[in-house]
Amino acid sequence: MRDHQESPSSVASRLRPAWLVLAAAAMLPGCLATAPSMGGGNTTVTGAAGGGTAAGNKSNLERCDESLGTLAMEEDVRAPWYSQLRQYNLGSTIPVLRLMIQQSNCFVIVERGAGLQSMQRERDLMRGDEGRAGSNMGGGQMVAADYLMRPSIQFSGKTGGGGGGLAGLLPGAIGTVAAAAGSVGVNEASTTLLLVDIRSGVQISAAEGSGKNFDFGFFGSAFTGGLAGAGGGYSNTPRGKVVVAAFADSYNQMVKALRNYKAQTVRGGLGTGGRLGVQGGQTEAGREASGRK
Numbered sequence: 001m002r003d004h005q006e007s008p009s010s011v012a013s014r015l016r017p018a019w020l021v022l023a024a025a026a027m028l029p030g031c032l033a034t035a036p037s038m039g040g041g042n043t044t045v046t047g048a049a050g051g052g053t054a055a056g057n058k059s060n061l062e063r064c065d066e067s068l069g070t071l072a073m074e075e076d077v078r079a080p081w082y083s084q085l086r087q088y089n090l091g092s093t094i095p096v097l098r099l100m101i102q103q104s105n106c107f108v109i110v111e112r113g114a115g116l117q118s119m120q121r122e123r124d125l126m127r128g129d130e131g132r133a134g135s136n137m138g139g140g141q142m143v144a145a146d147y148l149m150r151p152s153i154q155f156s157g158k159t160g161g162g163g164g165g166l167a168g169l170l171p172g173a174i175g176t177v178a179a180a181a182g183s184v185g186v187n188e189a190s191t192t193l194l195l196v197d198i199r200s201g202v203q204i205s206a207a208e209g210s211g212k213n214f215d216f217g218f219f220g221s222a223f224t225g226g227l228a229g230a231g232g233g234y235s236n237t238p239r240g241k242v243v244v245a246a247f248a249d250s251y252n253q254m255v256k257a258l259r260n261y262k263a264q265t266v267r268g269g270l271g272t273g274g275r276l277g278v279q280g281g282q283t284e285a286g287r288e289a290s291g292r293k
Contacts, residue, residue, distance in 0.1 A: 044058060044211070044241070044244050044245040044248045045057075045058070045061070045096050045099055045100045045103075045244050045248055046058065047099075047103065048099075048103075049099060049102035049103045052067070052105045054102075054103035054104075054105070057103040060248075060252075061100060061103060061104060061248060061251075061252065062104055062106075062251070062252045062255035062256065063103070063104050063105055063106070063255075064104055064105050064106035064255065064259075065105075066105070067105060067106060067107055067108050068106055068107055068147075068258065069107060069108070069146035069147055070107065070108045070109070070110050070143055070144065070145050070146045070147070071101065071107035071108065071109050071110065071145060071146070071147050071148075071149055072109075072110055072112040072145035072147070072148050072149070072198070073094050073097060073098065073109070073112070073113070073148070073149045073150075073151070074112070074148060074149075074150055075092060075093065075094060075150070075151060076150065076152065079152065081152060081153035081154070084153070085153075085243075088239050088240070090239070090240045090243070093151050093153075093243065093244075093247065094113065094151075096244055096247070097149075097151060097247060097251075100247070100248060100251060101149075101251065104251070104255060106255055106258070107147065107149075108143075110143055110144075110145050112145065122137075123137050144198075145198055146197070146198060146199075147195055147196065147197060147198060147204065148195075148196045148198050149193060149194065149195050149196075150193070150194045150196070151191065151192070151193055151247060151250075152191065152192045152193075152194075153189060153190070153191050153192075153243060153246075154190040154191065154192060154208075155188065155189065155190040185214075186212055186213070186214055187212060187213050187214075187239050187242045188210065188211070188212040188242065189210065189211050189212070189239070189242045189243045189245070189246040190208065190209070190210045190246060191208070191209050191210070191211075191243065191246040191247045191249075191250045192206065192207065192208050192209075192250060193205075193206070193207050193209075193247070193250045193251060193254055194206050195254065200270070202264075202270065204258075204261075205254050205257055205258055205261075206254075207250045207251065207253040207254035207257065208250060208253070209246050209247065209248070209249025209250030209251070209252070209253055210246050210249055211242045211243070211244070211245030211246035211247075211248070211249060212242060212245075213241065213242055213245075267284075268283075268284045268285075272284065273285055273286065277289040
């Protein structure tokens, strides 16, 4: 008995929907591009802040009824994660963090970055012979920072691969395209924020957060030249969006903890020897360990 063989026409008919989707996707960037529009971007941190007022911010960002103090921010530009940002053509994390923090109204931010040098240069100019009278650039006006915040990235990269697993979750011809693409990955990032009391050097709070998104690399490496980028914007979405989402998660966790803040205490006082005394030691705990008062 002869095996049933599917005719070429029936094979073509069965595969036509998937190839039509592939062809349509290939043509999208060239023929369906629209004019740029203001707003509407899909980012975790967006909008503006003016004083204690926020505009256009995402509702899932935590907010404080009153500010907790003044805040300076500092990145460790020598850390490996900072170099990794440069590899992705990403800049400093400070601007977006400053926007997010001011929108939250939890801290008043003071300038301690490169802008401080420009401020000082302007002050020196106004105090000199060229300064206009009444500019009021005298001393005694700079606001001190109560706290220092240090951001860091523990992990940022792409994990996973292959379209097979995810393709089963997608409907019809789209799932077929995802399976053919073979380059579905996950952009992930893990971030930490540290909050330090400047006067004492004591860490007030620490928070860790994470973010991720799916990256659909249409056409994978099977296509080159003009088609290599034809999968559209999502496969080319900057990893910066994931990093920002992770920082927003870190900050939200920190704000939740600070709402119920209770200062850590050490019997006898901070910095006086601690409670882990050693025999013969001169601290209170050391005297207790030696049986002395």
